[in-house]
Amino acid sequence: MAQNGYQQYQKSNVTLASPEALVVLLYSELLRCLTGAKVALLNNDKNTKNKSTAKAIRILAELMVSLNMEKGEGVAWNLVILYEHISIRLLQASRDPTPEPFDEAIRLLAPLKEAWETIAVPKSALLKTAGLERVVV
Secondary structure (H helix, E strand, C coil): CCCCHHHHHHHHHHHHCCHHHHHHHHHHHHHHHHHHHHHHHHCCCHHHHHHHHHHHHHHHHHHHHCCCHHHHHHHHHHHHHHHHHHHHHHHHHHHCCCCHHHHHHHHHHHHHHHHHHHHHCCHHHHHHHCCCCCCCC
């Protein structure tokens, strides 16, 4: 099956992205899923809520297995604990359908996405932002 231009663009973004940029993509999709699940819950769309929640849990698992436990030390372990906590809360949302687990997950994960966006910025963009784009590094 032929891919449309947008699908090809998205695939090339993932293929060519740095590891940091891939983490940003995962966080972006995770937050999109969480928001979608919450909206679906509020609209009583159980199918969409369940699909979005399941995808969010899969992304959390992917983020967890991508952690470098040797280099990351305490930070990596703290992220494991956070990802597990959020996964459990999302599973609880299936049993007790309230928006709070989604709100909590978004509140906890949005700052991490912002931090990774800062980390993922290419050096050339940082230099340009600082007005140093003509400086040779």
